[in-house]
Amino acid sequence: MNYIIGMDVGTTATKGVLYDENGKDIFSARYGYPLIQEEVNQAEEDPQLIFDAVQNTIFKLAQKVKGQIAAISWSSQMHSLIGLGRNNELLTNSITWADNRCAKVVEKAKKSGLARKIYEKTGMPMHPMAPIYKLMWLKNERPELFNHAEKWCGIKEYLIWRLTGKLITDTTMAAGIGMLNLKTLDWDQELLELLEIDQNKLPKIVKPTQVIAAVYPEYVQKLGISTDTKIILGASDGYLSTIGVNAIDSDHFALNVGTSGAVRTIVAQPKIDQNASYFCYPVDKQHYLLGGPINNGGIVFNWARQTLFDANEIPQDFLDVAQTAPAGSRSLIFLPYLGGERAPIWDANARGSFVGLTRMHQKPEMARAVIEGIIFNLYDAAFSLIKNTKKPVAINATGGFLKSDFVRQLCANIFNIPIVTMKEEQSGTLAAMFLARQALGWSKKLDEIVQFAQEDKVYFPNEKEVAVYQKLFPLYCEIRNDLAASYRKISR
Amino acid sequence: MNYIIGMDVGTTATKGVLYDENGKDIFSARYGYPLIQEEVNQAEEDPQLIFDAVQNTIFKLAQKVKGQIAAISWSSQMHSLIGLGRNNELLTNSITWADNRCAKVVEKAKKSGLARKIYEKTGMPMHPMAPIYKLMWLKNERPELFNHAEKWCGIKEYLIWRLTGKLITDTTMAAGIGMLNLKTLDWDQELLELLEIDQNKLPKIVKPTQVIAAVYPEYVQKLGISTDTKIILGASDGYLSTIGVNAIDSDHFALNVGTSGAVRTIVAQPKIDQNASYFCYPVDKQHYLLGGPINNGGIVFNWARQTLFDANEIPQDFLDVAQTAPAGSRSLIFLPYLGGERAPIWDANARGSFVGLTRMHQKPEMARAVIEGIIFNLYDAAFSLIKNTKKPVAINATGGFLKSDFVRQLCANIFNIPIVTMKEEQSGTLAAMFLARQALGWSKKLDEIVQFAQEDKVYFPNEKEVAVYQKLFPLYCEIRNDLAASYRKISR
Ligand SMILES: Nc1ncnc2c1ncn2[C@@H]1O[C@H](COP(=O)(O)OP(=O)(O)OP(=O)(O)O)[C@@H](O)[C@H]1O
Ligand SMILES: Nc1ncnc2c1ncn2[C@@H]1O[C@H](COP(=O)(O)OP(=O)(O)O)[C@@H](O)[C@H]1O
Numbered sequence: 010m011n012y013i014i015g016m017d018v019g020t021t022a023t024k025g026v027l028y029d030e031n032g033k034d035i036f037s038a039r040y041g042y043p044l045i046q047e048e049v050n051q052a053e054e055d056p057q058l059i060f061d062a063v064q065n066t067i068f069k070l071a072q073k074v075k076g077q078i079a080a081i082s083w084s085s086q087m088h089s090l091i092g093l094g095r096n097n098e099l100l101t102n103s104i105t106w107a108d109n110r111c112a113k114v115v116e117k118a119k120k121s122g123l124a125r126k127i128y129e130k131t132g133m134p135m136h137p138m139a140p141i142y143k144l145m146w147l148k149n150e151r152p153e154l155f156n157h158a159e160k161w162c163g164i165k166e167y168l169i170w171r172l173t174g175k176l177i178t179d180t181t182m183a184a185g186i187g188m189l190n191l192k193t194l195d196w197d198q199e200l201l202e203l204l205e206i207d208q209n210k211l212p213k214i215v216k217p218t219q220v221i222a223a224v225y226p227e228y229v230q231k232l233g234i235s236t237d238t239k240i241i242l243g244a245s246d247g248y249l250s251t252i253g254v255n256a257i258d259s260d261h262f263a264l265n266v267g268t269s270g271a272v273r274t275i276v277a278q279p280k281i282d283q284n285a286s287y288f289c290y291p292v293d294k295q296h297y298l299l300g301g302p303i304n305n306g307g308i309v310f311n312w313a314r315q316t317l318f319d320a321n322e323i324p325q326d327f328l329d330v331a332q333t334a335p336a337g338s339r340s341l342i343f344l345p346y347l348g349g350e351r352a353p354i355w356d357a358n359a360r361g362s363f364v365g366l367t368r369m370h371q372k373p374e375m376a377r378a379v380i381e382g383i384i385f386n387l388y389d390a391a392f393s394l395i396k397n398t399k400k401p402v403a404i405n406a407t408g409g410f411l412k413s414d415f416v417r418q419l420c421a422n423i424f425n426i427p428i429v430t431m432k433e434e435q436s437g438t439l440a441a442m443f444l445a446r447q448a449l450g451w452s453k454k455l456d457e458i459v460q461f462a463q464e465d466k467v468y469f470p471n472e473k474e475v476a477v478y479q480k481l482f483p484l485y486c487e488i489r490n491d492l493a494a495s496y497r498k499i500s501r
Numbered sequence: 502m503n504y505i506i507g508m509d510v511g512t513t514a515t516k517g518v519l520y521d522e523n524g525k526d527i528f529s530a531r532y533g534y535p536l537i538q539e540e541v542n543q544a545e546e547d548p549q550l551i552f553d554a555v556q557n558t559i560f561k562l563a564q565k566v567k568g569q570i571a572a573i574s575w576s577s578q579m580h581s582l583i584g585l586g587r588n589n590e591l592l593t594n595s596i597t598w599a600d601n602r603c604a605k606v607v608e609k610a611k612k613s614g615l616a617r618k619i620y621e622k623t624g625m626p627m628h629p630m631a632p633i634y635k636l637m638w639l640k641n642e643r644p645e646l647f648n649h650a651e652k653w654c655g656i657k658e659y660l661i662w663r664l665t666g667k668l669i670t671d672t673t674m675a676a677g678i679g680m681l682n683l684k685t686l687d688w689d690q691e692l693l694e695l696l697e698i699d700q701n702k703l704p705k706i707v708k709p710t711q712v713i714a715a716v717y718p719e720y721v722q723k724l725g726i727s728t729d730t731k732i733i734l735g736a737s738d739g740y741l742s743t744i745g746v747n748a749i750d751s752d753h754f755a756l757n758v759g760t761s762g763a764v765r766t767i768v769a770q771p772k773i774d775q776n777a778s779y780f781c782y783p784v785d786k787q788h789y790l791l792g793g794p795i796n797n798g799g800i801v802f803n804w805a806r807q808t809l810f811d812a813n814e815i816p817q818d819f820l821d822v823a824q825t826a827p828a829g830s831r832s833l834i835f836l837p838y839l840g841g842e843r844a845p846i847w848d849a850n851a852r853g854s855f856v857g858l859t860r861m862h863q864k865p866e867m868a869r870a871v872i873e874g875i876i877f878n879l880y881d882a883a884f885s886l887i888k889n890t891k892k893p894v895a896i897n898a899t900g901g902f903l904k905s906d907f908v909r910q911l912c913a914n915i916f917n918i919p920i921v922t923m924k925e926e927q928s929g930t931l932a933a934m935f936l937a938r939q940a941l942g943w944s945k946k947l948d949e950i951v952q953f954a955q956e957d958k959v960y961f962p963n964e965k966e967v968a969v970y971q972k973l974f975p976l977y978c979e980i981r982n983d984l985a986a987s988y989r990k991i992s993r
């Protein structure tokens with residue numbers, strides 16, 4: 010009984026990693042599921058299919074060690090919303106963070122000042138990703154469904170309920186709803202009243218290390234685990250992938266850039282931003298997760314590789330060509346908002362641009378400008394955190410976009426902060442595993458996570474290039490502002 | 502004695518075309534010369550080398566018809582400035598329109614209001630291309646040279662003086678100095694006084710059809726022409742390439758887009774623009790040439806071909822790919838100011854941009870947006886003329902960028918005006934030849950030029966695409982304005 014499974018319920022797939030008693034990952038499994046997009050802006054998932062993926066994952070991992078699983082602990086996508094009926098039967102699919110159908114509700118709430126109030130009370134950015142806006146939208150558009158629902162929860166809560174019969178949530182997941190009061194760390198009364206939702210319709214909030222007695226016997230057998238296997242409540246992927254790279258206080262930022270990206274840090278006090286440019290989600294009364302989710306990461310790199318070069322070009326070719334251009338790409342500025350943007354500008358209509366072309370700018374400059382622009386945007390998001398907290402000692406970085414020495418060094422130069430890479434990239438499941446160790450008493454304090462989340466290489470800023478980018482970044486910001494007004498018109 | 506030579510003294514080369522008595526071109530010749538760029542922003546030419554090219558050209562053409570040349574008539578680059586000493590010896594090179602060393606003088610004159618005054622008096626845009634600013638610059642920076650000069654003229658005046666001993670200019674060339682009063686059609690007294698230049702230091706102004714007695718015997722022999730060969734004064738290339746496509750009144754615009762471009766029309770009254778966005782040069786008291794010179798024509802097409810594709814890609818490939826994208830390039834906007842811009846924005850610091858990128862935009866959209874952007878800029882320049890005059894019946898178009906059916910049709914759709922192509926692309930030398938015919942009495946009225954400047958194909962606007970571009974053009978203008986403030990900062 011020395012093994013722990015860290016589960017990561019993502020938007021496109023569920024991944025599970027099997028860890029041994031020393032916290033070493035020994036096996037992993039992954040099962041995907043489709044996004045349901047039957048109408049414009051819809052982005053739902055079938056909770057049953059996710060539950061199937063979860064069962065497959067656990068079964069596959071448990072088999073490897075003959076069911077000797079001490080605990081299963083959870084990292085989960087945030088902001089999903091599921092409506093349940095009298096017997097907890099599904100009334101809706103899981104409406105994901107990517108579902109934008111409540112965009113108009115958000116627009117209205119922005120104008121009325123309600124969105125600002127929600128941000129100040131709960132740290133939730135003014136964005137359709139938040140279930141509180143999805144609830145407002147359902148209340149208006151589907152009143153019957155809305156009134157009929159006995160419970161509202163997210164996908165993690167639903168999955169654990171299926172396995173154990175307990176419908177509870179943890180603070181980090183609750184924060185993702187947009188109704189968790191930053192001061193009381195409980196559901197906000199005023200917002201509950203506004204929505205006319207009884208407190209009982211929302212899951213009870215407990216801490217992430219909560220141990221849930223046992224799995225239903227039928228699943229113990231079906232999944233090939235043990236009757237002693239414990240379910241550990243776990244937390245949001247945002248929180249876990251932050252502590253999972255050992256960014257446990259404001260000395261470190263966690264930067265993950267895969268297809269999309271995020272920059273996050275943990276501070277001791279709730280701290281909201283004048284421009285609402287980042288989220289502030291409570292973990293407990295001493296820890297608050299600040300950060301920004303960023304749409305335009307490797308997905309833009311990928312677009313540029315295929316568009317400026319062609320589909321057969323491998324990433325390394327693109328990087329090689331980009332490196333032949335000088336730092337700053339001869340002042341060619343690229344705004345990477347190809348998929349609209351969340352942090353730091355929170356504008357779904359935003360678009361990408363190359364600004365400042367002359368005949369000196371050839372393919373290498375355009376390629377390098379794309380990479381620099383993606384990183385300027387990451388820095389822009391990080392900068393709003395720095396302004397409200399402090400400059401971190403280092404940035405702990407993971408993700409496919411940050412795979413090369415070139416891009417890592419560029420990050421260090423643009424951020425003017427050392428970039429540290431991690432030995433273990435699966436930070437979410439790793440931290441879920443760590444929560445299980447705490448729950449089981451195998452590890453004690455949070456800072457022991459450093460034993461598992463080990464740092465690898467450090468990339469120090471290069472003074473000369475820092476100077477180039479410090480000059481260029483204000484220009485990037487200016488152009489970002491100059492173009493803001495035109496996006497709405499372009500998108501019509 | 503039935504042949505006429507039309508000479509075109511351009512910035513990179515002198516071209517000569519030999520015409521028979523029916524105005525048919527039967528032979529042509531071309532000799533180039535280098536631009537002198539020994540310091541930043543300098544762009545001079547050696548008048549002697551140009552005179553050599555002129556001699557070579559005439560010699561080559563005259564040989565073809567055993568010297569039976571009735572007349573040699575001249576089309577010339579505008580805005581060149583040459584200082585001459587007591588015996589008309591050269592004190593300077595020919596300082597061309599492309600020389601930007603007086604940019605600061607123009608900046609100052611803009612701030613003081615002097616530039617505006619010059620525009621209002623003379624129709625000369627507030628730009629370093631104008632000799633009046635070059636004279637101010639020389640007065641400040643090279644006072645000895647400035648005071649020493651006995652005459653100031655342009656390259657056409659110098660060449661004709663070398664051949665005939667007469668130093669005279671015509672109204673269309675005089676207009677290019679920036680000191681010709683729009684009302685009096687003579688040198689402006691106030692500006693002469695401001696510059697402390699005596700009227701006698703500038704060539705006398707006569708009309709373009711002026712016949713100059715005879716060529717020096719030494720050159721008659723050297724060039725292989727006849728003692729009866731007449732020199733016809735000729736005019737500016739701007740004016741001649743307008744009447745040379747049969748755009749002799751405001752019913753027609755002339756559009757030429759080669760490496761760079763220009764849009765021009767002839768109106769009956771002087772008409773200046775609120776924003777000084779085009780020039781207004783007198784021809785005579787009934788004719789005024791309005792128009793805008795545009796830096797970013799085929800040179801930008803060429804850049805895009807080499808940068809988005811590669812240097813081996815032929816123009817047709819680029820056009821083929823561009824045509825696979827829908828009209829409007831899915832709202833991707835390209836600002837073509839890669840070489841700064843003269844008309845219509847008159848901003849040397851302007852730069853190129855792609856604005857509005859999403860992941861839907863691939864190579865075809867980027868390619869098409871480049872072509873559309875180049876044409877939007879042409880239309881933008883034409884639009885300032887239309888606002889102050891009227892919408893023309895047709896646009897008579899020439900130049901390498903307008904060679905394909907696709908680009909011509911696109912022009913018709915963006916301008917929402919029929920595009921007419923010409924049988925004869927060498928409109929400058931053709932019109933110079935026509936002036937000679939008038940001077941010789943072979944042709945009478947200007948409208949007879951239509952016999953030689955014959956229209957070829959017509960491209961009518963396509964309603965559906967017109968609608969797309971009428972929606973997109975305001976967006977193009979808005980983005981053009983939004984980015985204006987950033988160019989100065991980028992260029993530092
Ligand atoms: N098929 C084509 N479609 C569009 N543009 C083209 C094509 N072929 C050539 N060009 C562009 O046309 C330009 C050359 O045109 P042209 O020969 O009329 O110009 P030029 O005489 O050099 O220029 P200018 O008239 O400005 O002095 C080049 O910049 C080239 O990129
Ligand atoms: N060498 C590279 N340099 C920069 N980006 C890369 C490189 N290789 C892959 N990518 C980008 O990384 C992204 C995938 O990263 P990954 O961390 O696996 O993302 P995710 O888990 O979010 O899908 C893709 O968008 C891809 O374009």
